[in-house]
Structure formats: structure tokens, C-alpha cells
Amino acid sequence: MPRGQIIRTLSNFYYVRDEENNIWECKARGLFKMQKITPLVGDYVYFDSVNQEGQKTGYIVEIEPRRNxxxxxxxxxxxxxxxxxxxxxxxxxxxxxxxxxxxxxxxxxxxxxxxxxxxxxxxxxxxxxxxxxxxxxxxxxxxxxxxxxxxxxxxxxxxxxxxxxxxxxxxxxxxxxxxxxxxxxxxxxxxxxxxxxxxxxxxxxxxxxxxxxxxxxxxTPGFSQLDFVGISAEELDDYFVEFQSYSEVCKYRGCLHQNEPGCAVKLAVEKNEIDNGRYEHYLQFLNTIKEAEARKWR
Ligand SMILES: Nc1nc2c(ncn2[C@@H]2O[C@H](COP(=O)(O)OP(=O)(O)OP(=O)(O)O)[C@@H](O)[C@H]2O)c(=O)[nH]1
Ligand SMILES: [Mg+2]
Ligand SMILES: [Zn+2]
The missing domain is CATH 3.40.50.300 (P-loop containing nucleotide triphosphate hydrolases)
Incomplete structure (x- = not known):
């Protein structure tokens, strides 16, 4: 079965480039919809090909595991x-x-x-x-x-x-x-x-x-709305790279760097080693995530 990479999507069509650089216009099997899997641009896929009268079309039947x-x-x-x-x-x-x-x-x-x-x-x-x-x-x-x-x-x-x-x-x-x-x-x-x-x-x-x-x-199309679905309060600090060497030495494991005693991140902000604006954004995102988590349990 031919393998290729999705290089473009448009409505319900996926344009797949095979190993010989041919582009195939593919649809996705209904199977994916049932499993709530959407093929993405960048996906490596296997597809059933239909090559009729020079029209290269097909059906995506399998998506390889994603690297990211x-x-x-x-x-x-x-x-x-x-x-x-x-x-x-x-x-x-x-x-x-x-x-x-x-x-x-x-x-x-x-x-x-x-x-x-x-x-x-x-x-x-x-x-x-x-x-x-x-x-x-x-x-x-x-x-x-x-x-x-x-x-x-x-x-x-x-x-x-x-x-x-x-x-x-x-x-x-x-x-x-x-x-x-x-x-x-x-x-x-x-x-x-x-x-x-x-x-x-x-x-x-x-x-x-x-x-x-x-x-x-x-x-890609531009966008401005971005929420934090799938990101937990506990992991947020991992994604502020310059916090890392400090958060390792906070007194409490799982410190969220708000008002906990012995917080090395807060101390670094006070000493200007971490930028205050970045820290403020961290706190703001943390609140947004916590509010969303609280709403879920209500
Ligand atoms: N002055 C100036 N204008 C620029 C520059 N680069 C882009 N523009 C202008 O910015 C406007 C938007 O540019 P686009 O390339 O369409 O922006 P985009 O990010 O692709 O926008 P979307 O496709 O809507 O997400 C156009 O009018 C460009 O001419 C630049 O270096 N200097
Ligand atoms: Mg554009
Ligand atoms: Zn801390």
C-alpha cells in the first residue's frame, strides 16, 4: 500500500505526497471520524490508491504515530x-x-x-x-x-x-x-x-x-484565540524554560510559585533574574487554567 505525507488539507480532502513526489487527492475513511481522529498536515499515512484516467485519488486508511x-x-x-x-x-x-x-x-x-x-x-x-x-x-x-x-x-x-x-x-x-x-x-x-x-x-x-x-x-491561517486545553496547573511551569533551574529547588514539590514559602522562582523574580512580566503572565495563565479546572468539577 502506498505511503505518503499529507501536505495540504482543504474541506474534506487531504493532499498526500507519495515517495515519488506525486500528489494524491485523498479522503479519510469514516473509521477515523468514529475514533475522533482527524488527519493533519504533516501526518505520514498509508492510502488505498485509485489511479483512473490519470486522476490520482485515494482513501487514507492508516495514520502513523505522530512525533508531535x-x-x-x-x-x-x-x-x-x-x-x-x-x-x-x-x-x-x-x-x-x-x-x-x-x-x-x-x-x-x-x-x-x-x-x-x-x-x-x-x-x-x-x-x-x-x-x-x-x-x-x-x-x-x-x-x-x-x-x-x-x-x-x-x-x-x-x-x-x-x-x-x-x-x-x-x-x-x-x-x-x-x-x-x-x-x-x-x-x-x-x-x-x-x-x-x-x-x-x-x-x-x-x-x-x-x-x-x-x-x-x-x-498557516492566522489566529488570535488560544486556550489552555490539555495543560494542567502543575505542568505549566515546565513551559516557562527559564523557571526550570529555580523550580527544581523550591521548598515544596509541586510548588506553583504563587505564595508558597521557600519558592525559588519568586525569589528569582525579586532578584530580577526572572523577568517580572513573564512571571505575571505565568500567574495569569495559571489562574485561567485553575478556573477552567474548577468549572469542570462543578
Ligand atoms: N511594512 C511592512 N509591511 C509588511 C511586511 N511584511 C508584510 N507586510 C504587510 O502586512 C500585511 C499582511 O501580510 P500577510 O503576509 O498577508 O500576513 P499573514 O500573516 O500571512 O496573514 P493571514 O494569512 O491572514 O494569517 C500585508 O499588507 C503585507 O504587505 C514588512 O516587512 N513590512
Ligand atoms: Mg497568510
Ligand atoms: Zn516555587
Missing amino acids: ELFRPQIANVDQAVLVFSMKSPDFSTILLDKFLVHVEKANINPIICLTKIDLLEDENQLESLLKPYLSTGYLIIRTSSKNNIGLEELKSRLKDKITVFAGQSGVGKSSLLNALIPALELETNEISKKLGRGKHTTRFVQFLSLPNGGMVAD
């Missing part, structure tokens, strides 16, 4: 996620970035922070203060402008031979970046709404694109 998967954007089996954030229009948001980082860490996917539209910044100092909270995280941060061709070579070198997903709000410039990185690509892009300061959800589906020098990148 992201809920938003929906994708499986990637090496890294480029979190795309514009400096302006829409405005840079540290809380949204921290949320994204939690999700990507939970999925065990390596994040790269990619700042876009740096041509819209009035001065560099502004950038430095926005990035200060992330210095101690060790995350790679790449500054780009698709418009002025800044940072694109650095980004390209990070994508080479890797399977990468681009994730970010609508209008931050994900498709524009890909157009700038891959010559001849003409992905649709759209101005953001002046009235709302938000993107117009131009990209409608997830799809993998091949990079000329090796590797694949997935363009």
Missing part, C-alpha cells in the same frame, strides 16, 4: 515552529507570545521567535526593551522585514533541511515572509484592516511548501 502535534495551527511532525510577530500592525504582544511559547513547549517543538515589519519601528531602543524579557529564555530571535529584505538570509539558514511551521496572528506577515524566501511563490497576502488593526484571515488552509535548498515550511 500542534493544536493551533493544526499540524503534526514538525522540527520547529517559527512564531511570527509583527512589531506593528498588529502591535507586538508579549502575552500572546508567551501563550504561543507555552503551547509549542508543551508540544515539544523547538520555537524560533521571528519579528516582522521591523521597518515600521521608529527607533531600535524600542525593540530592545520589548525583547528584554526573552534574553534569559535563550530562544533564538530573528528580526526581519520582508519589505526591506532584512534578516531573510538568517531565517533561510535556520529553515534549511528542517520541517518548519509558521504560526502567528492574522496580518503579521507569514505569507509575505514565505513569498520573500521562495522565489516564484505567489501566496496571497492582504493589507490589515485599518479600522480593527487586525489581519483579514487571508490564508485559509495549512500547506507545506518546499524550500529551494531543502526543507519544508508550512504556511
Whole structure:
């Protein structure tokens, strides 16, 4: 039975690329629906092929176990996620970035922070203060402008031979970046709404694109809502990487770093070793998760 990888989905069709680079338009067996399994872009699958009159169609019959998967954007089996954030229009948001980082860490996917539209910044100092909270995280941060061709070579070198997903709000410039990185690509892009300061959800589906020098990148639809389904209060601190060396030495096991005595994380915040803004976001997310957990038991 032929094997391939889903590289694009559209309504109920899955486009599967086989080992010879042919694309097959497949449907999923009803079986998956019964088991509540949705095939994802990035999935390796086995399919029943129907090759009639040159029309390559088929049915997906089996999905291989996933190495990892992201809920938003929906994708499986990637090496890294480029979190795309514009400096302006829409405005840079540290809380949204921290949320994204939690999700990507939970999925065990390596994040790269990619700042876009740096041509819209009035001065560099502004950038430095926005990035200060992330210095101690060790995350790679790449500054780009698709418009002025800044940072694109650095980004390209990070994508080479890797399977990468681009994730970010609508209008931050994900498709524009890909157009700038891959010559001849003409992905649709759209101005953001002046009235709302938000993107117009131009990209409608997830799809993998091949990079000329090796590797694949997935363009994805923008989104702004992200909740913490599937993340428990106890594990949240694992996803704030710079907390880890401190949380290991908190007095109590299972310390949630709120008001517990002997909390090494809180002490590190007081000593400015952990950024206060990141810590505040941690507390905020923790409350959201706890409230959702309490509601479930009511
Ligand atoms: N000034 C400036 N504008 C940019 C840059 N990159 C993208 N834009 C503009 O930002 C707008 C949105 O870009 P898109 O590439 O469509 O954004 P997207 O992230 O793909 O949006 P969705 O598909 O809706 O998720 C377009 O008008 C682009 O021209 C940049 O580096 N500088
Ligand atoms: Mg787009
Ligand atoms: Zn603690």
C-alpha cells in the first residue's frame, strides 16, 4: 500500500505526497471520524490508491504515530515552529507570545521567535526593551522585514533541511515572509484592516511548501484565540524554560510559585533574574487554567 505525507488539507480532502513526489487527492475513511481522529498536515499515512484516467485519488486508511502535534495551527511532525510577530500592525504582544511559547513547549517543538515589519519601528531602543524579557529564555530571535529584505538570509539558514511551521496572528506577515524566501511563490497576502488593526484571515488552509535548498515550511491561517486545553496547573511551569533551574529547588514539590514559602522562582523574580512580566503572565495563565479546572468539577 502506498505511503505518503499529507501536505495540504482543504474541506474534506487531504493532499498526500507519495515517495515519488506525486500528489494524491485523498479522503479519510469514516473509521477515523468514529475514533475522533482527524488527519493533519504533516501526518505520514498509508492510502488505498485509485489511479483512473490519470486522476490520482485515494482513501487514507492508516495514520502513523505522530512525533508531535500542534493544536493551533493544526499540524503534526514538525522540527520547529517559527512564531511570527509583527512589531506593528498588529502591535507586538508579549502575552500572546508567551501563550504561543507555552503551547509549542508543551508540544515539544523547538520555537524560533521571528519579528516582522521591523521597518515600521521608529527607533531600535524600542525593540530592545520589548525583547528584554526573552534574553534569559535563550530562544533564538530573528528580526526581519520582508519589505526591506532584512534578516531573510538568517531565517533561510535556520529553515534549511528542517520541517518548519509558521504560526502567528492574522496580518503579521507569514505569507509575505514565505513569498520573500521562495522565489516564484505567489501566496496571497492582504493589507490589515485599518479600522480593527487586525489581519483579514487571508490564508485559509495549512500547506507545506518546499524550500529551494531543502526543507519544508508550512504556511498557516492566522489566529488570535488560544486556550489552555490539555495543560494542567502543575505542568505549566515546565513551559516557562527559564523557571526550570529555580523550580527544581523550591521548598515544596509541586510548588506553583504563587505564595508558597521557600519558592525559588519568586525569589528569582525579586532578584530580577526572572523577568517580572513573564512571571505575571505565568500567574495569569495559571489562574485561567485553575478556573477552567474548577468549572469542570462543578
Ligand atoms: N511594512 C511592512 N509591511 C509588511 C511586511 N511584511 C508584510 N507586510 C504587510 O502586512 C500585511 C499582511 O501580510 P500577510 O503576509 O498577508 O500576513 P499573514 O500573516 O500571512 O496573514 P493571514 O494569512 O491572514 O494569517 C500585508 O499588507 C503585507 O504587505 C514588512 O516587512 N513590512
Ligand atoms: Mg497568510
Ligand atoms: Zn516555587
